[in-house]
Amino acid sequence: VKKVLLVAALLLPMSGLAAAKPGWFGLGVTLHDSATPEHTKWLYVRMLDSDGPAAAAGLHVSDVITAINGKPVAFATNADLLRYFEAAKPGMKLTFSVVRQQRKLAVTVRAVPLPDKYAQRRAGNRRYVEQHDQ
Amino acid sequence: MSRIVAVALCCLASAVHAATIKTTPLSCEGLVHAVAGERTLSSPIRGGTAEIPLAEATPWRITLESGNCWAAPLTAPSGDAVLKVWPKRTISGEFSSAAPSLRAHLGSPDGAADGIPASDETCRVEGKRWTCDAPRAALDIRLDVGGFAPAYFWNVETDDLGPVELHPGASIAGFVTRDDHGALKDAVVDLATEDGVIAHTNANARGFFQFTSVPARMYAIAARRPNGAPTHQRDIRVQAQRETLLRRPLLLAGFAKLRVTMRPAATPAGHPWTVALFRLDLARHAHLPLARSSATAAGIWERGELERETYHFEVVDEAGAIYFERDLEMTSDLAELEVVLSTIPVEGKIRMGNAPLYAAVRFEASDVNVMMVSDADGAFYGSLPHEGKYELRIYLGNERARQLRRSVEVKRESSDGPALVTIDLPSGRVKGVVVDSAGKPRIATVTAARGRSFDIGTAFTGEDGTFEIAGLEPGEITLHAWLKENWSPPHTVQVADDPQPVTIVLNDPRLIRGRVLSSDGGGIAGALISYFDDPLLKKTTTGPDGQFSFPLSSDADSVDLFIVTPGFPVKLSKLRVPGPGESADIVVSSRGGYLSVSIALPPAWPWIAHDGVFAMLPSLFAPRTALGPPPELRGDRFMIQVEPGEYAVCSQRKIDQQCIRRVVAAGGETYVDLRTP
Numbered sequence: 001v002k003k004v005l006l007v008a009a010l011l012l013p014m015s016g017l018a019a020a021k022p023g024w025f026g027l028g029v030t031l032h033d034s035a036t037p038e039h040t041k042w043l044y045v046r047m048l049d050s051d052g053p054a055a056a057a058g059l060h061v062s063d064v065i066t067a068i069n070g071k072p073v074a075f076a077t078n079a080d081l082l083r084y085f086e087a088a089k090p091g092m093k094l095t096f097s098v099v100r101q102q103r104k105l106a107v108t109v110r111a112v113p114l115p116d117k118y119a120q121r122r123a124g125n126r127r128y129v130e131q132h133d134q
Numbered sequence: 135m136s137r138i139v140a141v142a143l144c145c146l147a148s149a150v151h152a153a154t155i156k157t158t159p160l161s162c163e164g165l166v167h168a169v170a171g172e173r174t175l176s177s178p179i180r181g182g183t184a185e186i187p188l189a190e191a192t193p194w195r196i197t198l199e200s201g202n203c204w205a206a207p208l209t210a211p212s213g214d215a216v217l218k219v220w221p222k223r224t225i226s227g228e229f230s231s232a233a234p235s236l237r238a239h240l241g242s243p244d245g246a247a248d249g250i251p252a253s254d255e256t257c258r259v260e261g262k263r264w265t266c267d268a269p270r271a272a273l274d275i276r277l278d279v280g281g282f283a284p285a286y287f288w289n290v291e292t293d294d295l296g297p298v299e300l301h302p303g304a305s306i307a308g309f310v311t312r313d314d315h316g317a318l319k320d321a322v323v324d325l326a327t328e329d330g331v332i333a334h335t336n337a338n339a340r341g342f343f344q345f346t347s348v349p350a351r352m353y354a355i356a357a358r359r360p361n362g363a364p365t366h367q368r369d370i371r372v373q374a375q376r377e378t379l380l381r382r383p384l385l386l387a388g389f390a391k392l393r394v395t396m397r398p399a400a401t402p403a404g405h406p407w408t409v410a411l412f413r414l415d416l417a418r419h420a421h422l423p424l425a426r427s428s429a430t431a432a433g434i435w436e437r438g439e440l441e442r443e444t445y446h447f448e449v450v451d452e453a454g455a456i457y458f459e460r461d462l463e464m465t466s467d468l469a470e471l472e473v474v475l476s477t478i479p480v481e482g483k484i485r486m487g488n489a490p491l492y493a494a495v496r497f498e499a500s501d502v503n504v505m506m507v508s509d510a511d512g513a514f515y516g517s518l519p520h521e522g523k524y525e526l527r528i529y530l531g532n533e534r535a536r537q538l539r540r541s542v543e544v545k546r547e548s549s550d551g552p553a554l555v556t557i558d559l560p561s562g563r564v565k566g567v568v569v570d571s572a573g574k575p576r577i578a579t580v581t582a583a584r585g586r587s588f589d590i591g592t593a594f595t596g597e598d599g600t601f602e603i604a605g606l607e608p609g610e611i612t613l614h615a616w617l618k619e620n621w622s623p624p625h626t627v628q629v630a631d632d633p634q635p636v637t638i639v640l641n642d643p644r645l646i647r648g649r650v651l652s653s654d655g656g657g658i659a660g661a662l663i664s665y666f667d668d669p670l671l672k673k674t675t676t677g678p679d680g681q682f683s684f685p686l687s688s689d690a691d692s693v694d695l696f697i698v699t700p701g702f703p704v705k706l707s708k709l710r711v712p713g714p715g716e717s718a719d720i721v722v723s724s725r726g727g728y729l730s731v732s733i734a735l736p737p738a739w740p741w742i743a744h745d746g747v748f749a750m751l752p753s754l755f756a757p758r759t760a761l762g763p764p765p766e767l768r769g770d771r772f773m774i775q776v777e778p779g780e781y782a783v784c785s786q787r788k789i790d791q792q793c794i795r796r797v798v799a800a801g802g803e804t805y806v807d808l809r810t811p
Binding site (some may be wrong): 050100101102 | 322331660683702718756
């Protein structure tokens, strides 16, 4: 149950509530760490909104994201990850360095305004991540 | 000699029914031309009529040249003909870029009675500005611009279409319709290649959609309503610089309607029944809430606009107690059900030892879920839909929520009396404290198991780590303590009226590290690893080089796991737990075979076993985004690509005589049909 909730938390909050609508990429990722001295980190694409820009740009469920805009994934916590995507504005472009099985590729996704249906659930998602991100 | 009479019905746009010259209030000025081969005959219009003597019985193309009237060209045999005309207007607009040429295809909107016939107009273009002659009538317009995707306008009545965006390259267009010809609402159309969905759009109210500037290649298109079942067209070839218009519309099944009539019309307390409807998601093994509302005072509940799918519905009372539930396959326009909700009164007593107990008692059966609460004397009252065996969940009313599980037979002693239910809980107890590896008390959950009953009692520890589970039968039971994902090893203890406290230690989990590799030794990224950390199934994923790590609470020597990776066969394997500092490599075969299983509905998911590892069938589906049937469902069977080897398909998580054993060969398919006993 915990896993599913965490995914939902990260799917929705590519978001943020502000006077203008925040940006939204339509993907749900989980943060992973190699648990080795190198602490290699990656994002696993667990969910995609089929109507969202990430799916339209060609991201797949199961893709492994190793870098964003050329910078290796280095979020310390899920809350950091959440804040990063929450800060997105519509029109913002992110280029994800992706490993799909054994193939490397780059996928550029442009944020669109957060659909209203996801806006209401954002606060709950952040609360969940903050409570469990310890 | 025969003659052709071109009749000009100069009429208002709304007078399209005019059919004879005599009723026409207006006249057109100009010429009527009749063309056959290289011959052109012309005649001025006088009094709404033009007479052209024709010497040959051959099809003639009749056109109108007029400053105030418009007519679609007409091909007619010799003899009298009627050329319908409309007042003329000029439509115009401005392209986003200069256009080399323009033809406008004009048509009448759906539903317009006696509308204009479809016709093509050659239009005038000056740079970005364009103009076309057209009838003064509501129009559907397609602008064919050389080198660009056609631009579509629907039900146009204005003269100025304003800015028109031009999209270079190839395009795909088509229509979505409903098989019951009902109105479309929110239809979404996906454009996909073998790599998945690359674009999506919404069909308009007419059902029309268009994808522009698409590369020339093969495509598949799916249309669906939000959360609805999709319909597909595949193998659509798109050529460069051309529009591909789908010959057939994408046909969405019409909505269905469910009408449920409840008898009696009211709950035992006299309130209306509530009906809850869920979509049944086979892939996720989940019920997705769709609707929940009260029936009418007459006991009738209706819901329209349902996709023709499988649903689950429940009839509940005002307290949320479920009196009836079942799965329902919507296959027709209207499903009507009558649900007879027989209720029998229940009077009960609950005691522990010999003392009355304040508790909430939930009665559960396959189609029932009813809660009753006892008072300080341990007495409770309520109603149940039928006699028979019920599973009980008993929530004890103290500060540390605890629950026990029991079963009870509910039976009336007479046809007009209540069913008397007595729940006598024994006085047996277990108690103890939960600590971490440093000996510090921890807030945790403690569950009691006996035999195959995993959860006969549950309690939460306090801040001092102590717990107690009461109401247990004498004998030996197994306790687990757990906190988040960390489970203690099992503790076997004796139930007693005055038991010895047990100390349960939540060990620090071991960290298991390794890599998932393909047969050529390369790491596989994005593999989904499910592993059993007894008694739980947990998941992790591999990183960019195939690396993985996960915490393991169990102190076993091996861990059962299965790995699902798009593009690779599923692997079920028993992994020897590596020593401290060691890494475990798991190699996934590059070639598999299909294990195909047909199951009965409602889903009775079987267990798939291999190498001593069990996995429930849907847990082997590849991760995906879309709702609805998973890609593994092909026709009536679920096809899972697995590594070659021997597999068992079992109804329970154990190997027994009823398991069906099959060998899956590389490149082959092995089929198991579970629909018949």
